[in-house]
Amino acid sequence: MxxxxxxxxxxxxxxxxxxxxxxxxxxxxxxxxxxxxxxxxxxxxxxxxxxxxxxxxxxxxxxxxxxxxxxxxxxxxxxxxxxxxxxxxxxxxxxxxxxxxxxxxxxxxxxxxxxxxxxxxxxxxxxxxxxxxxxxxxxxxxxxxxxxxxxxxxxxxxxxxxxxxxxxxxxxxxxxxxxxxxxxxxxxxxxxxxxxxxxxxxxxxxxxxxxxxxxxxxxxxxxxxxxxxxxxxxxxxxxxxxxxxxxxxxxxxxxxxxPAVALDNVEMIRAPAAGTVLFHRNIGEHVAEGDLLATLITRPGMADGTAEVRAPQAGLIVTRSTERIVRGRADLMKIACKTASKAARKAGTLED
Ligand SMILES: [Zn+2]
Missing domain, CATH: 3.40.630.10 (Zn peptidases)
Structure with a gap:
């Protein structure tokens, strides 16, 4: 060497x-x-x-x-x-x-x-x-x-x-x-x-x-x-x-x-609002369309203070954020799916 x-x-x-x-x-x-x-x-x-x-x-x-x-x-x-x-x-x-x-x-x-x-x-x-x-x-x-x-x-x-x-x-x-x-x-x-x-x-x-x-x-x-x-x-x-x-x-x-899937088939799961993220699902799990992935506590202590994040389609959870306090639109998960995501994606990398 x-x-x-x-x-x-x-x-x-x-x-x-x-x-x-x-x-x-x-x-x-x-x-x-x-x-x-x-x-x-x-x-x-x-x-x-x-x-x-x-x-x-x-x-x-x-x-x-x-x-x-x-x-x-x-x-x-x-x-x-x-x-x-x-x-x-x-x-x-x-x-x-x-x-x-x-x-x-x-x-x-x-x-x-x-x-x-x-x-x-x-x-x-x-x-x-x-x-x-x-x-x-x-x-x-x-x-x-x-x-x-x-x-x-x-x-x-x-x-x-x-x-x-x-x-x-x-x-x-x-x-x-x-x-x-x-x-x-x-x-x-x-x-x-x-x-x-x-x-x-x-x-x-x-x-x-x-x-x-x-x-x-x-x-x-x-x-x-x-x-x-x-x-x-x-x-x-x-x-x-x-x-x-x-x-x-x-x-x-x-x-x-x-699975080997095109980037278009990756669902980038984003936080709908700022808050404390409570994950219900982990990396390596297969999820079905509509499954609850995370609950965001957007207004702590309030009766209507949460928002749900659900799977847009079935797939394999490949990555998850380590953060537990998130900003609005922050990336929470990448899910590898069989069909293309409906969310628009610019050509190139998934993240900055
Ligand atoms: Zn790197």
Whole structure:
């Protein structure tokens, strides 16, 4: 395992950020090149824990001469976000200086323009320097895994239609409970990678990308950081890598049997008013149309002081908010359903 550091100059005097990058050298130049990063949202640590154990497994495979692919691992992709503490709370999702989500506004370029990402980096602010170097590393690879987590959540992934159903092997290997098929219409890291590949040929846009993968894996909820879970997930990711020929070890994957639904089929359950939320249903539960999901106490102590939140259609509760006091229109749940939601959805990501 080779260890290097990307050094990013800060935007103020006396600051620089150091980003460790771990590399394994593969024996087969034809094997797919792998890029794995965790904690781009700096307060989402299940992926960092996974990667810690995965690297241990990869070092063993390296000692046994089993690594066929070049593999890049960035265990914590966002040192800038990790240092943002605001009144005692880590702010890992948005850059405090610009309010930009750390996982949005990656440059949408063709892979042909990859080298330009890192030319004259001094032109850019620190966050942009970071994003450009992460994207540059990923675009040198074939299989790109971006490890995130949700609030309270099942294990699921956002996978662009262009990689489906080929990518069902990842869902099977990691024993995902759901897959949300995205439309490639945002500037999130995973979608910027896919965008660059889709636009490889000038004047064309590929709709399928065989042999490639760029995916956001949501490793359950923010607090689901435990040794056994992280080891199990690392073993799952290692099985996927082996099944794609990156590691020379036999592996047999069962087919993925969980739901894979388009983003249009995700019901975003929102709070109809501000209040205290009393959940009646939990993640992992299947609900029927009209089921009571939550009661909001909107006017505490009053006879008519509550509002009900019901399921607009049947589906699987994939995520739930950890908040118990909510603002009006706050996201409460994501429910994966068989048919499209009647609520209007803008193309792109489900949340800011
Ligand atoms: Zn995230």
């Amino acid at each position: 080779n260890i290097s550091e990307i050094i990013i100059a800060g935007d103020t005097h006396g600051i620089e950020w150091r980003l460790p990058v771990l590399r394994f050298k593969g024996s087969d130049p034809k094997a797919p090149k792998i890029y794995i990063q965790a904690a781009l949202h700096a307060n989402e640590l299940p992926g960092t824990a996974l990667v810690h154990f995965l690297c241990e497994m990869l070092r063993r495979a390296e000692s046994a001469g089993q690594i066929r692919s070049d593999i890049i691992v960035v265990p914590h992709a966002n040192p800038i976000g990790a240092a943002q503490s605001h009144f005692g709370e880590l702010q890992g999702r948005f850059d405090l200086a610009s309010r930009t989500n750390f996982n949005r506004e990656f440059p949408l370029i063709s892979v042909r323009e990859r080298d330009g990402l890192v030319e004259n980096l001094d032109r850019f602010a620190a966050v942009e320097k970071l994003k450009r170097q992460l994207l540059h590393m990923a675009l040198g690879c074939d299989l790109v895994i971006d490890l995130h987590c949700d609030d309270e959540s099942l294990q699921y992934a956002y996978i662009d239609d262009a990689f489906w159903p080929e990518a069902s092997d990842l869902a099977a290997a990691m024993e995902m409970e759901a897959v949300l098929l995205s439309d490639g219409e945002s500037s999130a890291f995973e979608e910027a990678v896919a965008f660059a590949w889709k636009h490889e040929k000038a004047g064309e846009k590929a709709s399928k990308l065989p042999g490639k993968l760029s995916v956001t894996v949501e490793l359950r909820g923010r607090r689901d950081v435990y040794p056994d879970l992280a080891k199990k997930d690392a073993e799952g990711l290692l099985r996927f890598l082996a099944s794609r020929g990156a590691i020379d070890t036999p592996v047999a994957l069962a087919p993925f049997t969980g």
